[in-house]
Amino acid sequence: RHPAKRTLHTMSRIVVDKRTSRKEHAADFKASIDEFRANLPPAQPRDASIGLGNIQICTRKRPVFDHELEAGEYDNVTCNGDKNIIVHDGRMAADLKSKFLVSYSMPFDHVFDEKATNEDVFEATLRPQVDYSMAGGLSTIFMFGQTGSGKTHTMSGLQRLGAAHIFEQLAAAQEREGEELAVSFSFFELAGSDLFDLLNNRAPGSLAEDKKGTVFVRGMVEHPVSSTAELLAAWEAGAALRATESTGANSESSRSHAVSRVFIRKGGKAFGLLNMVDLAGSERKEDSMFHNKDRRREGAAINTSLMALKECIRLLVQQGNGASVHIPFRSNQLTQLLKSAFTKPNARTVAIATVAPTPTDTEHTVNTLKHACMMKGLERKIVETKVPVVSQNAVKVNRPVLPAKWSADEVRTWMSKVCDGRFATAARQLTSGMNGAQLTRLGLPRYVQLCGGDEALGAALMAEVKKETQSAKDGMRAGAPAPEFNNYKAAGLRPSTAADKLDEKENVVDENCA
Secondary structure, three states: OOHHHHHHHHHOOOOOOHHHHHHHOHHHHHHHHHHHHHOOOOOOOOOOOOOOOOEEEEEEEOOOOHHHHHOOOOOOEEEOOOOEEEEEEEEEOOOOOOEEEEEEEEEOOEEEOOOOOHHHHHHHHHHHHHHHHHOOOEEEEEEEEEOOOOHHHHHHHHHHHHHHHHHHHHHHHHHHHOOOEEEEEEEEEEEOOEEEEOOOOOEEEEEEEOOOOOEEEEOOOOEEEOOHHHHHHHHHHHHHOOOEEOOOOOOOEEOOEEEEEEEEEEOOEEEEEEEEEEOOOEOOHHHHOOOOHHHHHHHHHHHHHHHHHHHHHHHHHHHHOOOOOOOOHHHOHHHHHOHHHHHOOOEEEEEEEEEOOOHHHHHHHHHHHHHHHHHOOOHHHOEEEEEEEOOOOOOOOOOOOOHHHOOHHHHHHHHHHHHHHOOHHHHHOOOOOOOHHHHOOOOHHHHHHHOOOOHHHHHHHHHHHHHHHHHHHHHHHHOOOOOOHHHHHHOOOOOOOOOOOOOHHHHOOOOOOO
């Protein structure tokens, strides 16, 4: 071949950007997400024991903004109750024709959806932390997440509500017990490996450790405050001096970690402490490709410190579960600074991961939430599902699918909803890998066992499986869904893309096994 022709032939391969693809096929992906939400089982009540540990991991989803909707974005994050969040990742197959939707379901101590207010977040997270500090405890709350996901907005709201609650509690304690409590405040930022006092003209500081192993900032000025207004004014003054830069996601993105400390003193001596940490926004490599060398170095330092913090928290959780592990607090300035917040016996910590619910930010969101799960040791609780996406421009024909062809998720969904949820309890007894082929081969004793020993209920469940199988066969032979097939469709199972003709050898189920 001519060299030029070979070059053209090589360059003819089409490269599709996944973010652009999600927007171009928005109608298909949105319809698939809507169907997912319509068939989502009701959220289970939150476990009463959640939130009682010394480390709580929460997440907050911000709303989709108007300018994002105008740019073709849509909501691809679903909050299922207050303990589970699901991210929907629309993808193109290698043939650049087929589409599919990958959904990641992740559990947390508390999930705040886009309708949650700062007051809602305060009541569930910061209020208990303030109360604990006022009683002599060491409390820490920090935000982390992608740039533009709402960290600083959430922290600002919590500061406003927290300041008022601190002095309400202070007045109540003094009136109730005549306690001489006083409040003081410090505010500094950690930019790379440098510390600056935001309430002392950005004077530099350094980390030091006292005889008891408590880490403090040498050179930091502690300011007495006597009212809500004074505390808020100090916060605002410090925030105005914090380092910010323009990024692709935010015109004024925080490029340093900001740490504010509220000291509670009793009789002139240290009593309680509240740390509030607004971490700098993380950035992916492709989002910083147009940054200059200094900005890239700054972003790398931020990501390194965030990873070090997440790793320390993950190891702490393992240690709390009885594992013998070394926790490398000294590996980074940030983790060294917050060491006391994790190691002191009287310490309690709340982490809030903030996420943006748009297709463009999917990789950020999945990464943030996966790391948040790892911090609590919940990575094995992440459930990933994958379903094909039907084009909205195609002619839709609902074709029956034999129960023997159902996936494990489809089996569980059908059993939870058929007969108005009569077998929902049995659905929860299914093993994670119980698919349709296995279900249709079960004998009566196994159905009875799934139904908790109830013979009548087990027989009824077995009959429903047989009924669903016969309904699917009838519908396939007729080329259209049979009346009974409505039960299958209502269960939220996806239409089949199989050929019209039934391959008897592959699809006939041995009913003697059922």
